[in-house]
Structure formats: structure tokens, C-alpha cells
Amino acid sequence: MIIKAKNISTYFGSKCVHEDISFEVQDNEIFGILGGSGSGKSVLLRQMLMLEHFDKGEYEILGKRLKNISDEDALFLQKQWGVVFQYGALFSFFNILENISIPLVEYTKLSKNDIKEIAMMKLKMVGLDESVAKLYPSELSGGMKKRVAIARALALDSKLLFLDEPTSGLDPYSSREFDELLLSLKQSFKLCVILITHDKESMKNVLNRFLIIENKKVGFLGNVEALQEQNPRLYERFMQ
Template sequence: MGANPPAPKDDDDVIIRATDVTVRFGSKTILENLNLDVRRGEIMGFVGPSGTGKSVLLRTILGLNPKQGGTIEVFGTDYEKASDRERLAIERRWGVLFQHGALFSALNVLENIQVPMREYLDLSPKLMDELARLKIDLVGLAPDAADKYPSELSGGMIKRAALARALALDPDIVFLDEPTSGLDPIGAADFDELIMTLRDTLGLAVYMVTHDLDSLFMACDRIAVLGERKVLVEGPLSTMLEYDHPWVKSYFHGKRARHVVLPDEKSAGSAADTQGSV
């Protein structure tokens, strides 16, 4: 099978465009001629078998991994060719929630959230405190979480604190690497609801690497499946359910997916229940 074809070039809502991206580590090719668009205001989920390059792609977009071919445009600018000043402007417009939170253990929650502010902004300590407390409230943490250290937080609180840090600079897009891993089903569902609420209220784009079927089914506007060194298929959930590929069919129609009901099916079921009760 060949590389997935480039996306159309006339979409003004595209904020990240990867074109013919190739990444190798030594003699091993991880991504080859990969094409992908991420659009303004959408939640896009990335899934695929282990080792197919989901985290590699994320880190390559962020400039943390070198690529051997292709281009990555962020907010219309080729990140690799951008000047230091242009890169700084781009980096201020994104936030990252790394897997397991990656909070600094020696800093409390308030100080962790202020790290991007200290790096990119010139603000007074008082203003940084006020802004950090706003972010704490925004992600649903109690005010007293500000003074707690990562070792004093539950798994769910760590995720929310890390998300607050990702939102510190009021970004246009946030990158989430396995945001619900390690959370119980209720905590994971609450986090999905939080992400959807933030997307709606702040107009965020969300780039989410996840293995959580519930997140893919409930939160994502589009899904991209990585495999065979490229994007195998991308689109809404309905496209995933109809796509004829062994791994995609196994993942979205497997035993763990049986309990998940599509929104349209829920509506149809509710209508049937209503008619039956009349």
C-alpha cells in the first residue's frame, strides 16, 4: 500500500499540516511520506498498534524529533525553516500534556503552572499567581491544590494540574499524550468531559494520542489511525467503523468496543423507548 495522499491545500481552518513526513531512527523507518491535517477547534484522536509512531509523530510536530523528509506547517509556518523569533511565537500558541503529567516534583502545582509563564512572558509574581489560580479553577481543581506537590496528588489531580500547565499561555492547540491512562473509568469520563468543555469554551484544537476507546467514541470529532508508517485512515467515527482493514476492524469492532453505542444509535434507542412507552 502506498502513502496516504496529501490533504487538500485550500482549507483555511488547518492549523497543522504534515506533508510527506518521513522519520527514521538509524535504518528503521517509523513514518514514511505521512500526510495529515489538524483543524481549528476540533478534537482529533490518534490511535494505532504499539510502535507505529503515534508519539514519534507528536514529538516530530513539536520539533523534539528530527525528520528526514517532508514539511510540517504550524499556523501556516514551516516550523523547521522558521526563525528563532517565529518558533517562539508558535510555541507560545501550543500547550502540551505529556504522558503521566511530567510535573516537576520539586515544585508545587502553582509553580508548575507558572513554568511556561516564566519561560515566555515577563510578568510580576503577583500576576503569575493570579493567572495560575485561574487555570487551577479552569481545570476543576480545588483552590488548595495550588500548594500541593505532585507526590500529594491523586492520578486524576496530576492530569488536571498538567492540563492547567498546558493551558498556561492560553494556547490555540493542546497536545495530549494518553491523557486518561491510569485513570479509573469515572475519572477518565470526567476528564473527557473537561476536554470537550474547554474545546467549546476556549475554541481549542486538541491533538490527543490515546488508546481509550471511550475517549475516541465520545470526545473526538475525527480519528486518525496510524499504521504501516502512515495514516491508514482518518475521519469521523463512522468512517472507522466502515473501514475494511484487519487492525481497524479488530479495534473498533472488538470485544472491548461492544459496549460502546454511537450517538445516533443512542438517539434512535431513546426514540424507540419513547414510542414503546406511549
């Protein structure tokens, strides 16, 4: 088990966002967090990344409990995961090689040559040519930017990858290419992926299991086949 969330409740002032949310994420699994607009999907993701508070319950990630976590354990976790937020968040004033190198510069003591070599390897890993390394984000297509963001997120050989709406803004062809890349990386590197998405094709194509948040609680937890059989209403809403 990579992640365990138990009885998570979240309040913003008097407003309840989550009530007793529980789920587990297994090793080498692509796990989805689904829900309507304003259901608190991104809040859950940010809580797991230690960027947002939770009021009740507990998260355990890679054996570390997040409530009252020590600085040492927090740093350990940050080195174990990669994150790609909705718009990729590449630095426009850095070229692609420099963008991918950021985690290596921040968290390692590797030489410049070693960092460059690893960054180039990560670029190839996501299916981009070496010639892309010297370009800037403004010179790339939306799909290429997403690939660079993945390369940067996996620069430290992360065990965990958090993705927030990764196919947002992409055309259908680029979205399916991204799905194929994700499945390939999962298989090749035994990744565990936590994914927020509204893309119905991605839901069907890449998710092993998923959580649906409905009315602040867990509306469903399982796979597509189980959802279709157990809750036709939610299946129609999210998968068709």
C-alpha cells in the same frame, strides 16, 4: 487549518518509521493519532513539537513551516501551544501553584501577583479548588495531577494542546471525567487538541477525527462513523 502534514517520512538509521504520512488538523477540533505499539504515534507528536527530526515532507503549524524554521518562529509556536506528556511531568519539588506558573515565569514579564492570579484562575478552570494550590504533586490523585498538567499547559492561553496518552493510569471513572473536561475546554476556549490515546472510550467520546497509522502509512483518516462503514477490520481493532 491549524496543522498541515504533507508526505512525512521518517527513518531511524535504515529503519523506516513513517512513509508519506499526510493529514490536516482543523480549528476547534480534537484530532487523534492512533496506531499499534511501535507505530510511531509519539514520534509524529514529537515532530510537531520540534523535538524529533523528520527526513522527508513538511509540517506547517499556524502558518509556520517547521523545516529550517527560524529561532523567532520556533519561539512564536512554543508560546502558542501547551503539551501534556504521558505522565504529566509535574515538578515534585514545586507546589501546584508554582507548577502552573512555570510557563508564565518563563515566557512573560508579568509581576508575581499577576502570575499568581492567572495560575489560580487556571486551577479553577480545570475544576480544582483553590486549596489545592499549596499542595505538592505527591499529595494529589492521578486524576488531579492530569488536571494540573492541563492547567499548566494552558497557562499562556494556548491555541493548541498536545496530549500523549492523557488517561493512561487512570481508573475508568477518572478517565471519563477527563474526557468531559477536555470537551468542556474545547467548547469554552475554542481549542485545537491533538491527542494520542489507546483508550477506546475516549476515541469514541472526544475525537472529531483521527488518523490510524498502519504499516508505516495512513491506514485511515476520518471519524468513527466513516471507519465503521469503510474499514470494519480497523473499527473492530481500535473501537471495540
